[in-house]
Amino acid sequence: MASFLGTLFRITTFGESHGKAVGVVIDGCPPRFPLSIEDIQAELDRRRPGQSSLVSQRKESDTIHILSGMEDGLTLGTPILLMVNNEDARPKDYDEMAEKFRPSHADYAYVQKYGIRAASGGGRASARETVGRVAAGAVAKQLLRARYGVEVLAFVQSIASLSTPIDPNSVTQEMVESTPVRCPDSDMAQQMISLIEEARKNGDSLGGVIALCAKNVPAGWGEPVFDKLEADLAKAMLSLPACKGFESGSGFAGTLKTGSQHADEFRSDAEKHVTTLSNNSGGIQGGISNGMPILCRMAFKPTATVMTELRTVDVEYENTTIKGRGRHDPCVLPRAVPMVEAMAALVLIDHALRHEAQCGNC
Amino acid sequence: MASFLGTLFRITTFGESHGKAVGVVIDGCPPRFPLSIEDIQAELDRRRPGQSSLVSQRKESDTIHILSGMEDGLTLGTPILLMVNNEDARPKDYDEMAEKFRPSHADYAYVQKYGIRAASGGGRASARETVGRVAAGAVAKQLLRARYGVEVLAFVQSIASLSTPIDPNSVTQEMVESTPVRCPDSDMAQQMISLIEEARKNGDSLGGVIALCAKNVPAGWGEPVFDKLEADLAKAMLSLPACKGFESGSGFAGTLKTGSQHADEFRSDAEKHVTTLSNNSGGIQGGISNGMPILCRMAFKPTATVMTELRTVDVEYENTTIKGRGRHDPCVLPRAVPMVEAMAALVLIDHALRHEAQCGNC
Amino acid sequence: MASFLGTLFRITTFGESHGKAVGVVIDGCPPRFPLSIEDIQAELDRRRPGQSSLVSQRKESDTIHILSGMEDGLTLGTPILLMVNNEDARPKDYDEMAEKFRPSHADYAYVQKYGIRAASGGGRASARETVGRVAAGAVAKQLLRARYGVEVLAFVQSIASLSTPIDPNSVTQEMVESTPVRCPDSDMAQQMISLIEEARKNGDSLGGVIALCAKNVPAGWGEPVFDKLEADLAKAMLSLPACKGFESGSGFAGTLKTGSQHADEFRSDAEKHVTTLSNNSGGIQGGISNGMPILCRMAFKPTATVMTELRTVDVEYENTTIKGRGRHDPCVLPRAVPMVEAMAALVLIDHALRHEAQCGNC
């Protein structure tokens, strides 16, 4: 129950950080779709550790293997198993962690729940679990683009107190990928890189905010009550490691406006194409897309593993201290960008199929 | 697919704002539980319009009817149907809305999705849909209290720029209910009330932030991957009308801290009872409760209906203007407090049952 | 978890036999569909007790009430609540049953599960629970007919050892409805009626077999693994009260043939329209419809309530005896015909929507 997501385009991820493999099964993918393996690999490469000095130095090729669901480059409509082997697990780095609970990690909570945990590498609580999400998200992205022209784009908006005022609608993937920190504002990107490098040297870590923009989403996707489009996006984002906040459109800042200031007035052009003059709604009204760009922002806390000594308890619940070891990201945000895009794409393709099922033939 | 929530304690709501009735079916409620109808009614009374001058003046008794699932005051384990009749619908107030889309309302998006809408009263997009949620949430609250001692408490933390610095752990239900605005800080509450009254006189509306605290949640509830406890809370909250943001623990503000500042260090007392020295995690780590209070905050936008003239399009997609009519809340937050508590209780009882199912016998 | 069915066209039933009301919520119905209330009522009238001397004499008008999800005769795409009030409950008839477990009834099993039961009238285990199924099935039937030309027809094939050799493909609804026993073979129908009347006089009861034929189901509905079309039909049928067997196509008799005898050879006509020369597959191959009529048969056991004295235990688990009272069907099959059609229609419309969702745009 913990490990699947989606109603019609349904994924189940599997694998521990230091187990044999991690991956995903996709059930419900439309048939006869020419899936590009290269595009899946490209997304995994954006997520991969070791891609820059800003992230974990674990060495993983993250080569994708497709074990089922395709033939001659086309999807069969049957479950697609995407798998990546774990190549550079170093369990010895985790000997101390097997005896002590790392503060702000999932270790303690796992043991309270299950009475057992895969101590090495954080098990399923590791960011390595997101390999399956990103691989499945790459499939979703291809479907969204080919069928609907939908583009999903995320970028780093802030690191600690460094924040770019860039307009999400103006950002391109090239701008995002032009620096390893994945902030499309190149001046701000340099400052962010310096700040992260400094945090790493101090054995400390940083958090920040990622913005997401989904363009060309047709009006009508989403559901009006519990499965509101922004509710499902919120869930998908909060399910990512280290994510602690979500806002849609104007979000928390929108609470400072009055209703008349906040209203997104409608205008129609000569072709009766309707848009809104502002987009405080973030492209979603009543849980349903309104044809404007979908905009949301996610807060990621600073990485829990730091190289300073912290107070904690051991597995016998005796007080002790612990100091971080192992290879960790001083800041998860650069690698979280493709994760955020993947989660958004998974939510959107699921709602696209749901919409067609209920309303497609009317 | 739009209208149910939960895995084991599953609810389905039904009803349009100006239809015959609104309500909920609860499937999966444990049997032999002595359910208090009075407590369900009390929660509905907190949600009811007309309870103060701060909220909509629609006159509804919201008297609860239980049509199935109980006998002699005990739950049978079978579906519980809770229903409230609509008594004060005034469809004529909505004649203009049938012809025009209200800005920032769900009207336009509904029509793009379904090709039809219940124009009168906003249909399912009305806050009236939450009657079923609050009724079901009242059942969940009783179960949580009786079985686990869990208390779920929400309150208004800010209205527009007025914000109370009160510690959520110190707030009691009595403090919350002592003013109609449901802010436990009585000085701030008076200012908020004045501000809302002023907005109403101006035909305008206000938003704000609600904080939630759930106490005595045992460590171990939640799931480690997609159904993280905070992910399910985020979804539940964002599914409420007008909610545009969610944060767990330190949330967006936590992105300004470093990892060493943000760490919630563990300490054990003489009885080996473990707590954390801070609670930036908001009681949830790796998606699983850690025994500390669960803390989250939700942003609610200003009510979309305002009494000033706004630009919009009509149902033929011609440009026009519209001015709000009907009975509306100048600020939804006072009534959203019981809704937030209901959603939190529904998520928690579902995870309680899920936890027992998988881990209860180990 | 007990009380909902379907993935996209999802129903939840509620209500006890002697409670205030019984009914169903339909979630996921396509919008803008002109639903005929008369057709729903007509199906309920076929299911109703008291319609002939062959069935229970409980007096219920079973008048349908639609409380949500429709406006001006069209579906809104939102949940449709269909409800029927209970008018003729006679709890006193059940005084003895509150103290003793009726053999072959659900009484004992309910108490073992829940520790409580709605003794009067059998609670949810009563055939009265099927009111909601038949009402929802009537909606499904209308959708299937209007969108796909699919017709779902069931009839009584055998009562005890009386069995008609009629070809299911030749049966019409008029033939089925021409006698109260709902066997389209009029000679056999008369014999069946006599046999049921005799069983009733003896205070005994009879079982039998119902055949179902669904015509014009397009090839391609169903799923290839767990949700095979015949698997979902089997589940739906076995979920009906008193149903103890299901077979698809040649079923149990097919095990007596060899593979070469059993093969449904394909033939194509001048328009390249493909049919099979026989239909041992019952219109389903590999879990997916092949365009031939869907054929299946269901066994219904004799009604458990008989007016003779039987050995049983009381609620203290002491040995005792019990003799049936109350108003019961001497044979459930005539009323089970509309129930069987409803369940088939619910399964088919759900798979129609699922098929469109995954494969509709390819």
Added chain:
Amino acid sequence: MASFLGTLFRITTFGESHGKAVGVVIDGCPPRFPLSIEDIQAELDRRRPGQSSLVSQRKESDTIHILSGMEDGLTLGTPILLMVNNEDARPKDYDEMAEKFRPSHADYAYVQKYGIRAASGGGRASARETVGRVAAGAVAKQLLRARYGVEVLAFVQSIASLSTPIDPNSVTQEMVESTPVRCPDSDMAQQMISLIEEARKNGDSLGGVIALCAKNVPAGWGEPVFDKLEADLAKAMLSLPACKGFESGSGFAGTLKTGSQHADEFRSDAEKHVTTLSNNSGGIQGGISNGMPILCRMAFKPTATVMTELRTVDVEYENTTIKGRGRHDPCVLPRAVPMVEAMAALVLIDHALRHEAQCGNC
């Protein structure tokens, strides 16, 4: 949506017959359970082709690989990936099948649904898909035995017209495994073996009936409405390749009895342990187990692939003929026995967890 089963103990299978691998992900397995890999392998060996002359001669070691969800021999509570590589695929045997639809196979229906199929080896419609089911079922069996003492046992009751009258309650696994046909009646087993050998020599195939008995299932498992225990068993069984019929308890034969003959009278012993004098209900009443052995029977049609020439159409829908090739089972029943046990175990463990979730703490 096609490829998962279960509510709390949820499995997703993947893999084509001639793809790289087949397997299953199990989500929701209780943690800290000492899973025996040997027992999983033993079940796969019972399902394996090539184990006797009665079954397909495809050469597969079917060696199980566990890629996630376990550490030090204990389950972690996280998804368990069980995988088997395909070693002996012979795609060339299927060249003709790529051009023509085999009668009574899933080929034609797949193409109507998906517009594509994995022609080689039957893709997902091959019995090879059941590797994942049997592996997951082996986990379920271990849990059922260790936690509840439940034993699930199936055996071949008939092949064509050869049928054993053996009492299911008296059958042991040793008796079943003593002959390759898996009929516990050794005289009848020899006749069945001869008949199957003869069918194979003739290039033909045979069907038959498998009986299942589940002992020590406590009273109270199952759900009263749609997810009745026998409804979920029926679905699970009908989802197996070649299964065309299901009956619970007295099944179709029970329709020949009167209600008074069919009643399972209750008796209580000195310890107030309740049993029934007969078991026409097959251990399930009102969809809920009553503590008696669960008994059901499943019809399996003769294998569709026969070595005689049959009429069919090609992929251009032109009339043609086809003659079977490749390695096939002349009779699926011996290998279907472990499949039937696996499906029963998967249904039972899921209902065990569901029961504990709703009723465990009452």
